[in-house]
Amino acid sequence: MQVLLEAARAAFENAHAPYSRFRVGAALRSGSGRIFAGANVENASYPEGNCAEASAIAALVAAGEREITEALVMAEGAALCTPCGGCRQRLAEFAGPGLPVHLCDPQGLRRTVTLGELLPLSFSLDGAANPSGGKARSALAVIRGRAPDFTPRVGLILGSGLGGIADAIEDATVLDYADLPGFPRPGVEGHAGRLVLGRLGDAGVACLQGRVHLYEGVPARAVNALPRTLKALGCEILILTNAAGSLRPEIEPGAIALIEDHINLLGQNPLVGANDAATGPRFPDMSEVYDGELRERARRVAKRLGVPLRAGVYLATLGPCFETPAEIRAFRALGADLVGMSTVPEAISARHAGLKVLGLSIVTNLAAGLAPHPLSHEETLTQAAGAAATLERLLRGLLEDLAHDDANAT
Ligand code: HPA
Numbered sequence: 319m320q321v322l323l324e325a326a327r328a329a330f331e332n333a334h335a336p337y338s339r340f341r342v343g344a345a346l347r348s349g350s351g352r353i354f355a356g357a358n359v360e361n362a363s364y365p366e367g368n369c370a371e372a373s374a375i376a377a378l379v380a381a382g383e384r385e386i387t388e389a390l391v392m393a394e395g396a397a398l399c400t401p402c403g404g405c406r407q408r409l410a411e412f413a414g415p416g417l418p419v420h421l422c423d424p425q426g427l428r429r430t431v432t433l434g435e436l437l438p439l440s441f442s443l444d445g446a447a448n449p450s451g452g453k454a455r456s457a458l459a460v461i462r463g464r465a466p467d468f469t470p471r472v473g474l475i476l477g478s479g480l481g482g483i484a485d486a487i488e489d490a491t492v493l494d495y496a497d498l499p500g501f502p503r504p505g506v507e508g509h510a511g512r513l514v515l516g517r518l519g520d521a522g523v524a525c526l527q528g529r530v531h532l533y534e535g536v537p538a539r540a541v542n543a544l545p546r547t548l549k550a551l552g553c554e555i556l557i558l559t560n561a562a563g564s565l566r567p568e569i570e571p572g573a574i575a576l577i578e579d580h581i582n583l584l585g586q587n588p589l590v591g592a593n594d595a596a597t598g599p600r601f602p603d604m605s606e607v608y609d610g611e612l613r614e615r616a617r618r619v620a621k622r623l624g625v626p627l628r629a630g631v632y633l634a635t636l637g638p639c640f641e642t643p644a645e646i647r648a649f650r651a652l653g654a655d656l657v658g659m660s661t662v663p664e665a666i667s668a669r670h671a672g673l674k675v676l677g678l679s680i681v682t683n684l685a686a687g688l689a690p691h692p693l694s695h696e697e698t699l700t701q702a703a704g705a706a707a708t709l710e711r712l713l714r715g716l717l718e719d720l721a722h723d724d725a726n727a728t
Contacts, residue, residue, distance in 0.1 A: 319420065319427070322347060322390040325355040327424060329370060330392045333357035337364045342399060343392040344370035346378055349385030349459075351466070354378040371405035375412070386413040387463045389433075390420040398428055406436050414456015416499035418463075434499060457498040457543060458550045465491045465515050470522035472717060473548035473673070475529055475664060477560035478695075479702025480680065483710045484527040487516035495528075500543035502530040519714035521721040524548055531659050533638035538586040538663050545668035546597060555612065555720070556668045558677045559709065561702045562632060562658040563640070563685035563693070565650045571684060572705050574712060575628040576616055577608050577677030580662050581654055584634050588663045589670055598670035607665050612676040619715040625708055630655025632679060634662035643687025657685050678712070680705045 322345040330343025335358055342358040356373025371391060378386065389409060393399035398421045401409060409417060415434025420427055434456075468491070476483055484490075495501035495511040504511045514525045526544055530536050545556055562575070569575055593600040613629075620627040633654035635641060641649070641657060649657060656679050668675050682701035683689055 319388075319390075321353055322388060322420065323392075323422060323426065325353045326370075326390045326392040326422065329355040329357040329374075330424065333370065334359045335367075336360060337362070337367075340393065340395070342370040344374040345390045345392075346371075346374045346386050347388040348378050348381075348383035349387060349462070350383060352378075352381065352383065354381065354383070369402060369405050371401050372408055375405075375408050378412070384412060385459070386417060387459050388418050388420070389413075390422055392422045392424060394423055400431075400436055406433065409433055414459050414499060416456040416460045416497075432499070457500055457547045460498055461493060461513070461515070461547070461551060464493060468515050468522065469552035470515065470524040470548075471552070471554050472521060472523050472720065473545070473551075473553040473556045474518075474523050474525040474713070475544065475556070475558050476525065476527050477529065477558075477660060477680075477702070479561055479682075479699040480559050480706050480709065481510045481527045482703070482706055483559075483713065484510075484512070484514040484525045486710055486714075487514050487518050487523065487525055490514050490516035498543075498547070500540075501547075502536050502540040502543070504528040504530050505534050519717035519721065521717035523717065524551055524553060529660060529664065531637065532584055532586055532663065533636055533659060538584070538588040539591055541588045541663040542667045545664055545671050545673055549668075549671045549673055554674060555609075556664070556673045556675050557713065557716070558661050558664055558668075558675060560632075560658050560661045560677075560679050561682045561698045562656040562679035563683050564681045565646060565655050565657060565685050565688070566630070567684065567688065569628045569630060569655060569681055571681050571701055573626065573628045573681045574620075574705060574709055575630055575656060575679045575681055576613055577632045577656070577661070577679060578613065578629050579631045580607060580665060580677075581631060581633040581649075581652060582662050582666070583649075584636050584662060586636070586663070588667045598672060602666075602670045604666070604669060607669050607675055608677050609674040612674055615719060616676060616678070616712070616716060619719050620712055623711060623715050625712050627712075628681070632656040632658060632661060632677065635659055640693040641686045646685045646687050649685075656681070676716075678709065680709055
């Protein structure tokens with residue numbers, strides 16, 4: 319920030335504004351970390367002058383750079399000087415809506431806003447218009463700003479009551495979903511809403527601690543930001559974890575189960591709406607959502623560690639109510655072994671984006687009608703916390719196994 323301030327101050331001092339006497343300096347940080355500054359340049363046909371931001375952008379482009387990760391604008395006066403409409407759009411050519419824009423005067427910082435907050439809604443890079451989204455790209459810019467050289471191979475989404483696994487991540491860089499454009503914020507207890515980048519079991523992971531559920535009222539497409547950002551970060555594999563009810567007494571509460579396939583009874587799909595062909599095909603194949611090789615690997619690692627691993631088909635319901643006993647009987651007739659309110663949207667989105675998926679459930683209860691007592695979210699959280707240490711051991715083992723492959727390949 320200091321280096322941006324100094325570059326903008328020098329440009330501000332040199333601004334050519336003899337007609338308006340309103341000098342402006344701007345400084346930009348490029349994707350590779352270089353700083354480019356610009357000043358406003360007026361001429362006698364005063365409205366035809368060059369804005370400071372436009373000058374800085376021109377310098378950045380002339381140097382061969384095509385990404386802006388941070389911007390600073392400096393001017394004097396009581397009112398904050400924000401980039402004009404034209405410059406907002408110019409900035410949006412090279413940055414997403416999460417771009418931090420520092421509004422300063424020569425004394426220092428007055429306020430930081432994001433480009434998205436400055437852009438009129440109809441001009442924003444919201445993923446609704448481009449579902450791949452502008453959002454994945456701009457969340458990526460924020461992440462890259464914090465961890466420029468971190469390229470994890472594995473993404474991990476932690477389900478209800480399993481967020482504590484993120485505490486085991488070493489050399490962690492933590493980002494709040496609130497700072498990641500397009501990341502829907504979970505509103506349910508047991509879901510923190512943080513991205514934790516670091517090392518687990520000797521492998522680089524991008525761990526999403528908490529997820530939104532469709533029963534919170536978010537549209538299914540909101541989920542796309544998570545897998546797509548992981549993919550853009552460089553992940554090849556997405557491990558999805560959740561808490562689930564069991565439809566089979568032999569898949570007992572406290573057990574860990576491998577998801578072999580799913581049944582989507584959410585009545586929604588994250589890929590509904592315009593398709594971005596650059597992300598994936600309009601009609602993606604779903605004949606092997608949960609990667610066979612990864613499932614085999616998980617079985618092998620679990621056996622080596624002595625972790626009993628059950629397996630079954632996961633059926634997703636919208637929730638938020640737990641199911642009725644009649645629904646559970648119906649789901650069993652459909653071929654389901656596990657039931658829950660998550661995972662399927664992320665799995666669909668991840669497959670669409672070309673990620674390999676592995677799904678692991680912690681069985682927190684026998685499903686409605688099979689359990690001798692009513693179901694509750696408290697039971698889900700307590701049971702999930704009880705089995706979290708075992709799941710963490712399995713995840714570490716898996717990541718070590720994957721890292722071992724990488725080491726052999728190099
Ligand atoms: N039903 C739906 N979701 C769940 C359950 C259940 O029994 N247990 C944990 N999540």
